[in-house]
Amino acid sequence: MPTVSSIYKAILALFFIPFTAQAASVCQEYSARIPGLTAAECDAASWRDMHAKTVLGRTIFGVDVPVEKPDLHVLVIGGIHGDEMTSGGLVHEWLSMARTPLAGTPLRIYWRFIPVVNPDGLFAKPPRRTNARGVDLNRNFPTLNWARDSKIHWEQRTRKDPRRWPGPTSASEPETRFVLSQMASFKPNLIVSVHAPYAVVDFDGNSSPPVRLGRLFLDQIGVFPGSLGNYGGMQRHIPVVTVELASATRLPHPGEVREMWGDLLHWVNDKLAK
Ligand SMILES: [Zn+2]
Known part of the structure; x- marks a missing residue:
């Protein structure tokens, strides 16, 4: 027969378990999913609400490392694919490094870091590449002839891979529109987008590309x-x-x-100086 104290504890659990689950901080949730990120490091970085919501209503967070009279604005984003968990971890490691200038890098850079663009994908069980509507956000940007080319590419090249569905229309997804709005308002001179697991550096743009970042070497894998x-x-x-x-x-x-x-910093300083 249950004792009075065990019944009391059960009643308490009924009330408090849902309460504590809801009260779990943003940093506790993210640190449980992102390799190498502790809740304390996340808290110390002071993630801020970027005033953008995902399909499921999650907040997208970011951290600015500003500087007066910047030479360049650089936007660093991770987690556009929700199942590439290390991307958020790397972005977070780099944002703490951005606070300390590195010798031989004279450019004044205003950094903006968005550790996870697709938290709905990150927090899905299991984590998934696409957003909550099943769209591959990295195929949803409004490139020229998107309607024709993305359909042909998805149907013929990926054989309708559901992990690579470009969406019903270009920029149909709030997470894509968030990145577009960041390009419009922050006006980055460079975007660094972190993914996994192909172990390369890719580059799109007119300047000469970085040849290597650590052990990752340049391999321009194609234009999608x-x-x-x-x-x-x-x-x-x-x-x-x-x-x-x-x-x-x-x-x-x-x-x-x-x-x-x-x-990355040395390449930016060598190649992107105005
Ligand atoms: Zn990816």
């Missing part, structure tokens, strides 16, 4: 209808560096993360 690289780099003339980490679940070790950051 509706991709951010195609839209930003080719159409809007905002260079886009696409970083493909080697693993979606295991972050490179700290020395490697720092080396990649140093290589």
Whole structure:
């Protein structure tokens, strides 16, 4: 027979378990999903509400590392594909490094970091590439002839792979429109978009590409209808560096993360000076 105290505890649990689950902080939720991110590091970075919502109503967060009279604005985004969990971890590591200037990099850079553009995909069980409506956000940008080319590409090249569905129309998704609004308002001179797990660096734009970031070497894998690289780099003339980490679940070790950051900064300072 249950004791009075066990009944009391059961009643308490009924009330408080839902309460504590809802009260779990944003940083606790994200640190449970993103490799290498602790809740304390996330809290210390002061993520801010970017005033944009996903399909499921989740807030998209970002962190600015501003500087007075910047030479360049650089937008760094992770997690456009929800199942590439390390991308958010790398973006977070880099945002803490951005707060300390690196020797030999004189340009004054105003950084904006968006660790996870597609939190609905990240928090799906299991995490998934697409957003909550099943759209591959990195095929949803309004590139020229999107309606024709993205359909042909999806049907013929991917054989209607559901992980690569470009969506019903270009920029149909709130997460895509959020990135577009960031391009309009923040006016980045460079976009760095972090993915996994192809272990390369890709580049779209007119300047000469970074040859390597740490152990990742340049490999221009192609131009896809509706991709951010195609839209930003080719159409809007905002260079886009696409970083493909080697693993979606295991972050490179700290020395490697720092080396990649140093290589990125030196390339920016050499190639993007006005
Ligand atoms: Zn990806």
